[in-house]
Amino acid sequence: MDATAYCLDVAAIRRDFPILEQRVHGRKTLVYLDNAASAQRPRQVIETIDQLYRRHYANVHRGIHWLSEQSTELYETAREAVRQFLNAPSSDEIIFTSGTTAAINLVARSWCEAFLKPGDEILLTLMEHHSNIVPWQQAAQRHQAKIRFLPIDNQGMLDPSCWDQYFSPRTRLVSFTAVSNVLGTRNPVGQLVEAARRVGAVVLIDAAQVAPHEPIDVQAWGADFVALSGHKMLGPTGVGVLWGRREWLEKMPPFLGGGSMIRKVTLEGFEPASLPYKFEAGTPPIAEVVGLKAAVEYLWQIGLAHITEHEHRLTELAHEVLSDVGDIIIYGPSVQHKAGIVSFNLDGVHAQDVSEVLDQEGIAIRAGHHCAMPLHERLGVPATARASFYLYNTYDDVYRLGEALRTAKKLLRPGRTRSSNA
Numbered sequence: 001m002d003a004t005a006y007c008l009d010v011a012a013i014r015r016d017f018p019i020l021e022q023r024v025h026g027r028k029t030l031v032y033l034d035n036a037a038s039a040q041r042p043r044q045v046i047e048t049i050d051q052l053y054r055r056h057y058a059n060v061h062r063g064i065h066w067l068s069e070q071s072t073e074l075y076e077t078a079r080e081a082v083r084q085f086l087n088a089p090s091s092d093e094i095i096f097t098s099g100t101t102a103a104i105n106l107v108a109r110s111w112c113e114a115f116l117k118p119g120d121e122i123l124l125t126l127m128e129h130h131s132n133i134v135p136w137q138q139a140a141q142r143h144q145a146k147i148r149f150l151p152i153d154n155q156g157m158l159d160p161s162c163w164d165q166y167f168s169p170r171t172r173l174v175s176f177t178a179v180s181n182v183l184g185t186r187n188p189v190g191q192l193v194e195a196a197r198r199v200g201a202v203v204l205i206d207a208a209q210v211a212p213h214e215p216i217d218v219q220a221w222g223a224d225f226v227a228l229s230g231h232k233m234l235g236p237t238g239v240g241v242l243w244g245r246r247e248w249l250e251k252m253p254p255f256l257g258g259g260s261m262i263r264k265v266t267l268e269g270f271e272p273a274s275l276p277y278k279f280e281a282g283t284p285p286i287a288e289v290v291g292l293k294a295a296v297e298y299l300w301q302i303g304l305a306h307i308t309e310h311e312h313r314l315t316e317l318a319h320e321v322l323s324d325v326g327d328i329i330i331y332g333p334s335v336q337h338k339a340g341i342v343s344f345n346l347d348g349v350h351a352q353d354v355s356e357v358l359d360q361e362g363i364a365i366r367a368g369h370h371c372a373m374p375l376h377e378r379l380g381v382p383a384t385a386r387a388s389f390y391l392y393n394t395y396d397d398v399y400r401l402g403e404a405l406r407t408a409k410k411l412l413r414p415g416r417t418r419s420s421n422a
């Protein structure tokens, strides 16, 4: 495919990502296809953080001095940028956390402490990341609640026709990923929220795999909580976001106690601060939050709808290229139902071995259970290899993946073809 087939100026974008210029093991140019685990950062984000530390850094909301005012201003402007990014009604509802995991844990601790009762049910899906399973298991244990999982069909999609068996008046909370980090499946967010509302359940959406790639509108989604991570959307590590409806956040007890989250402390007790500070105990990740704003601005400048389309084209090509290699099993639905994530196995070969060969060819993918062991149990394999795309990936990256897989096939399945294997 030639450059005219791009809906983004990928060449210009790549110039913003110095890390992509490197040679792997000093030989092959890097093909970075591990974006679902973590993305790379453009120099605009790197330089913003560098400038913050060089010129504007101090602790926020504390000292009333020149530097602290600058730092606080930058921190709070970032909150407003994230509010716009999510189309949230108020920046008071934007809580900075250390990532999706921390955001989900916040709700699983705080909301469940106030509202989850023995016998209540928490409904998840079988394709959740461990971050959206374990915190609920811990909460269920603490409050004698039960967890249920919406099943998936053989294409790796949810099947609404069986939901009546799962949504019931006992369902108190429904938490699901908008996009599977393994299968790439796009879940029917609207339908899930509607089903939850019908039984009066609260909804959390794990947006870790969608926020970097598609426009999000939390008001259109209609959920109660949305969690995401900065490092998957061109931002720094150690920062993420919990958006929550004010009605809930105001009723929930603080999660962590400490500095900044209080209005008043006496020897007898404390009064929590107002939103959003009530949930931001201690010194927050200041540079990371400011870096996240630069990432959001970068994504706006490129246009999230263009990024979605670009990744869709890469995914379509990847399905074609992998099918041409032969003896590759692709997991998950057809391209029209998935985001830019392609998990696969070379038939009869462990994903780890495949990824080692690919690494020698300069290609970074992920192999393993991708923090989704229950899903892999359902797929009947202990591990998959996963290629995941982002705005800086090219068609050539996909062709290189195909060539490297041919090499892997020669090395790891010598003399075996599908017919001799059948």
Ligand SMILES: Cc1ncc(COP(=O)(O)O)c(C=O)c1O
Pocket: 036, 037, 098, 099, 100, 101, 102, 129, 131, 132, 177, 179, 180, 181, 206, 208, 209, 229
């Ligand atoms: C769907 C999903 N949820 C949650 C997480 C956890 O994100 P973090 O490790 O940034 O907290 C991930 C990370 O891969 C993910 O893909």
